[in-house]
Structure formats: C-alpha cells, structure tokens
Amino acid sequence: MQKITSVFLSLVLILIGTIVLLLCVFVLPRAAHITALIHPEVAYLKYPVLLGMYATALPFFYAIYETVTMIQVIRRESIFSTRIVEGLNYIKYCAFIIIGLYVLGISVLYYTNALPPAVSVAGLGIVIITIMVAAGAAFIKNVLNKTQLQLSNS
Template sequence: MKRGTVIWLKGTIFVIGIITFVISIFFLPGLAKEAAEMNPEYAYLRFPVLIGLYATEIPFFLALYQALKLLHYIEREVAFSELAVFSLGYIKKCAFIIIGLYVIGILMLAIQNALHPGIAIIGVVIIFAALVISLFSAVLQELLRSAIELKSENDLTV
C-alpha cells in the first residue's frame, strides 16, 4: 500500500476519534440537560443514558487504536502476521461489546417506556453498523489466518 494512502487512513482515524471525543465531552451533556428539561418525566434517565453512551466509547476508542496498529503493521510491511490477526480479533470483540451495550440500553429504555422512536432508530443503526464491522473483521481475520498458513507452507516448500 502506498505511503500516502496509509497516512490518509491514519489521519481519517484520528479525525473520527477527535470528532467523537469533542461531541461526547462538549455536546452530549448539554443535549442530555436539554432533553431532561423538555421531558421532566424522563429526567431521571439523564445520567444513566450518558453513562451508557460513555461506556460504549471505551470499546470504540480501543477499536480505533487497533485500526491504527493495523495501519502501522501495513506500513512496516508485516501485515501478514499474527499481530494483525490479533488486532482484527480485538476489533471484532469491541464491535460485539458495542452491540451488547446498545441492545441492553434499548431494552432498558423500552422497559421504562422511555424509548423514543428516533432514539430506537439511531440505536438500531449503530447496532447494524457495529454488526457489519464485526462480520467484516471476522472475515478478514479468517482470510488473513489462511494467507499466513499458505505463506508458511510455501516457505517450507521452497
């Protein structure tokens, strides 16, 4: 992969991380306060929902870090290694954790009769996106594992 492409991808990952961090620190608390003022009957859910959103950011940022490590492996030309397989597995696990947290959050809001249809749609979209990422990383992990096995067999043959 060309060096410029790897740098562009790293920059994209940094931008995604910075935007997510800025939104979570500066905009989410204000949004939660505004929602609590508009709907005082659901004001008691302000902090549990915020904590749930912040909890999903932990695996998100860990997955971004693993993506940066994958790009570093590509840059150093060791992309076909067990380290890359491990990083893909870690991304897959982070995506499953995000799915689990959002499913639990949606179920808890539904039990409380506080699940707004807009929030449900956003939650389902995030769950679907995390599912696609987990499936894609699982497929890449297996392909990479197979390629490493073929490479080692080829090295032994020659």
C-alpha cells in the same frame, strides 16, 4: 505511495476519533440536559443514559487505536503479521461490547417506557453498523489466516 495512503488513513481515523470525542464532551451532555428539560418524566434517566453512551465510546476509541496500530504494522512489516490478526480480534471484541451495551440500553429504556422512536432508530442503526464492522473484521481475519496457512504450506 503506500506510505502516503497509510498516513492518510491514520489521519482520517484520528479525525473521526477527535470528532466523536468532541461530540461526547460537548454535544451529549447538552443534548441530555435539553431532553431532560423537554421530557421531565424521564429526567431521572439523564445520567444513566450518558453513562451508557460514554461506556460505548471507550471500546470505540480502543478500536480506532487498534486500527491505527495495525496500519503502522502493515507499513513497517507485512499484512500477514500475527499482530494484524490480533488487532482484528480486538476490533471484533470491541464491536461485540458496543452491540451488547446498546442492546442492553435499548432494552432497559424500552421496558421503562422511556424509549423515544428517534433514539430507537439511531440505536438500531448503530447496532447494525457495528454488526457489519464485527463481521468485516472476522472475515478479514479468516482470509488472512487462510492465506498465512497456504503460504506456510507452499
């Protein structure tokens, strides 16, 4: 049962990563091009915004890789492996990088008066979800550390 669950989780994560990759390759450039055509006054921001979006995709993909690796470690060894704590740290750092890049990008767009309301709402949503992921990773890491400490003391 545990093997089926871990395989299912890994497949779901790979599917999510594939969907995001396809969005980055096909949808983002097209959306940037259409936005530049509709709003020529901010067309000069087309490539910087695309670069920022791609920059946030890199830590996202690394976090997915770490999660799949952690699932394999849990299946082979135990949830109390030190590799799990390291993976949670990497996921937390990736979340902080994504948050920083989005806050920086939204700030730059705001100060250049090129921040549409839909982009600000979407960016805020992504930042909030990423904060929840970082907090969840930190919480699970602390629980694992406390449990490992209790197991070693008893």
